[in-house]
Amino acid sequence: MTYTVTDLFAGAGGSSTGMVNTGLRVVIAANHSELAVRTHQVNHPETDHDLADISQVDFRRYPKTDFLWASPECTNHSIAKGKRRVTGQGDLFGTDEDDVAIRSRATMFDVPRALEAGVLRGRPYIGGVVENVVDATEWMYWDSWIRMFDAAGYHVRPVFLNSMHARDDRAVPAPQSRDRLYVVFWLKKLGRSPNLNITLPAWCPRCETAVDAVQSWRRPDRMYGKHRQQYDYACPNLRCRVVVEPAVRAAAxxxxxxxxxxxxxxxxxxxxxxxxxxxxxxxxxxxxxxxxxxxxxxxxxxxxxxxxxxxxxxxxxxxxxxxxxxxxxxxxxxxxxxxxxxxxxxxxxxxxxxxxxxxxxxxxxxxxxxxxxxxxxxxxxxxxxxxxxxxxxxxxxxxxxxxxxxxxxxxxxxxxxxxxxxxxxxxxxxxxxxxxxxxxxxxxxxxxLQPKEIAGAMAFPEGYILLGAKRDKVKLLGNAVTPPAAELLMRRLVDMVEAAA
Incomplete structure (x- = not known):
């Protein structure tokens, strides 16, 4: 069975590329930027596209799909120039110095709106992923936003993953260190949960053997953050637990x-x-x-x-x-x-x-x-x-x-x-x-570094087409999701659904 997905994508559309690798069919993809939509169309011609300010979209007019991917606007969740922004709402008409006329991408609250539309029409999404920067967890409405998933009938789990670690037996990671937050959600009525414990191959010097390293938080009471700042990877042997370095790809x-x-x-x-x-x-x-x-x-x-x-x-x-x-x-x-x-x-x-x-x-x-x-x-x-x-x-x-x-x-x-x-x-x-x-x-x-090299660092496939001038291409890539991260997480959701069938 081929499952379908709606992609409220960002940048060059790496989320769709990764999900297609899992066998998913991206039915519709939406973004506020004309250049981003045209780039997505060139690389995913089988997908319908909507050039729209997502905050103004009536999700009832979108086709029904099994899954949802969303990459809400992240600028106001990031730490920029030494100041932490906590409003998280984004500006409706945009303030990006490169393109003032283009409206903001989807805000965080647009995700619960999309879920509500699915529930009200009797065809809720089975599950999905919301991608954002790690600092989104310090948004002033974070706890309230998470509770909205529960009210809509979903279990939710935040996953903190660096793109250079987005690896399993099928996904090949990106040779780029890119810490991101992925909020994975799935219907409670499924009665099971996806395997979101991502282990990585590493060498344990104490055990003197190859191990499947596990995420190890430096503060158990603060299980969110970035690799090498708030968490490491450790030997899974309870008698060892020494910090190890997972195998990664080089920029070279x-x-x-x-x-x-x-x-x-x-x-x-x-x-x-x-x-x-x-x-x-x-x-x-x-x-x-x-x-x-x-x-x-x-x-x-x-x-x-x-x-x-x-x-x-x-x-x-x-x-x-x-x-x-x-x-x-x-x-x-x-x-x-x-x-x-x-x-x-x-x-x-x-x-x-x-x-x-x-x-x-x-x-x-x-x-x-x-x-x-x-x-x-x-x-x-x-x-x-x-x-x-x-x-x-x-x-x-x-x-x-x-x-x-x-x-x-x-x-x-x-x-x-x-x-x-x-x-x-x-x-x-x-x-x-x-x-x-x-x-x-x-x-x-x-x-x-040239756009082709940057695209390779984000694990976009060879030949992926980027439209616009060099500056535009770099911007599309910088806003995008690395395909292996989307591939890994959505495959875990699909595996859960197929196991429940």
């Missing part, structure tokens, strides 16, 4: 590494002082040269260069690498709010405010140069040129040169040798250390 998966941007020192328009400060903070935190296994080694992890070398073998080789960084560019961002590109991307807002910075470097082929060592430079290719042909042996390494690096000997009359020269004779013991110079900001490359 969706970044276009063929375009690294321009060298900061060569820019005609200098970066803002605050952006430079963030890059400097990121270089101090992330641009530590790493020794990375290469060339057919049994080692599977990198180590910082201020740790000792691993034991040398007759065939093991290691390359030197520095990680790229993701730099927030909005004026209010703190100087230390930088992240490695090899962790999840931070939450995407409706603005293009995230950039990629990469320490200067090059790609090196690990082959013997033809024509002797004087031709060795020909084996190196700058990042801004195409990579040479990849062979089956994978003889290419990424090398960064942040300042001057030296090899320093730890014995007798040992001297320092530039890394541009051959390594001196290796004795049987560990005798050489790598001494790194200061990474210079002007030698890094810099560019803003």
């Amino acid at each position: 998966e969706v970044i276009d590494w063929s375009e690294l941007g321009s060298r900061i020192g060569d820019r005609t328009r200098p970066l803002a002082a605050a952006t430079i400060a963030r890059i400097e903070a990121g270089l101090r935190k992330f641009a530590r040269p790493m020794l990375a296994p290469a060339g057919g080694t049994w080692n599977d992890g990198a180590s910082p260069v201020d740790d000792p070398f691993r034991t040398r073998t007759t065939r093991e080789t290691e390359g030197l690498a520095c990680p790229p960084m993701l730099i927030p560019t909005e004026s209010r961002a703190e100087p230390d709010r930088v992240a490695s590109a090899f962790g999840p991307m931070r939450t995407q807002t409706a603005r293009q405010d995230l950039a990629l910075a990469v320490p200067a470097g090059f790609v090196m082929r690990n082959n013997t140069p033809r024509g002797g060592n004087e031709k060795a430079a020909g084996l190196c290719t700058p990042f801004n040129e195409p990579v040479r042909t990849i062979t089956t042996a994978g003889h290419q390494s990424v090398v960064t040169m942040p300042g001057q690096h030296l090899l320093m000997a730890y014995y007798g009359n040992g001297t320092c040798t530039p890394v541009t020269r051959p390594v001196p004779t290796q004795p049987t013991g560990e005798r050489f250390a790598l001494v790194g110079g200061q990474v210079q900001v002007e030698d890094c490359t810099f560019r803003m």
Whole structure:
């Protein structure tokens, strides 16, 4: 049986995309923005659309469906510029600086209105999800709003889920850290509840085994909030309960590494002082040269260069690498709010405010140069040129040169040798250390993340069409739901219904 759904969507329509992945049919989708509706139409042509101010909609004119998804306006529930907004009502005619004429998305109270319409016509929704920011729980009418679900005949459970953790045996999470509140509701008369206990694969260092990590609240009397602030994931073993880190996808998966941007020192328009400060903070935190296994080694992890070398073998080789960084560019961002590109991307807002910075470097082929060592430079290719042909042996390494690096000997009359020269004779013991110079900001490359990369970070499928200018596309994405979150939660509701049938 194919179940149907009404989607009061936000932004680019990721909720519909996720629900379609569960086998649901989105019968009607509604939004106040013409651009959002046209984007949704292009990607979901089988769905009927309503361009409307949801606060003015008579839900009796919408077709009957089994489920409801709603993403009410969230601006007035967010903490912005240091002030907490508690009214939660939204402005009927909108105050968004980018589009004053467009009215607000659905308010929170429009959800109980939709439920009431279903009950009065004798075909209530089986269940559904209301998505919003975590701070909505501090809305002044939160408790009253929750009681409305009970009055309409529904059980309700708030779920606090980060998009990078929206994973089960079918849903693939987004490589973005995006904390959201999902209020899941279902009819009391069903006599059962959906499984909303989301466990995640992780490694427990204490038990020394893979576990299904469970959500663990730091304050049992305050079970709402954000990952790593109000809750963690822990080993499910009651004798252990150590905090563990669930497996997540890296932002690096969706970044276009063929375009690294321009060298900061060569820019005609200098970066803002605050952006430079963030890059400097990121270089101090992330641009530590790493020794990375290469060339057919049994080692599977990198180590910082201020740790000792691993034991040398007759065939093991290691390359030197520095990680790229993701730099927030909005004026209010703190100087230390930088992240490695090899962790999840931070939450995407409706603005293009995230950039990629990469320490200067090059790609090196690990082959013997033809024509002797004087031709060795020909084996190196700058990042801004195409990579040479990849062979089956994978003889290419990424090398960064942040300042001057030296090899320093730890014995007798040992001297320092530039890394541009051959390594001196290796004795049987560990005798050489790598001494790194200061990474210079002007030698890094810099560019803003593009809409295609942002869409990938939110787990929109390849080829998802975004209409409008670049600024419009970023806004559509920043307002949207990540598809895996909608897929996971709605599948849990569908599984509950099918089990009850």
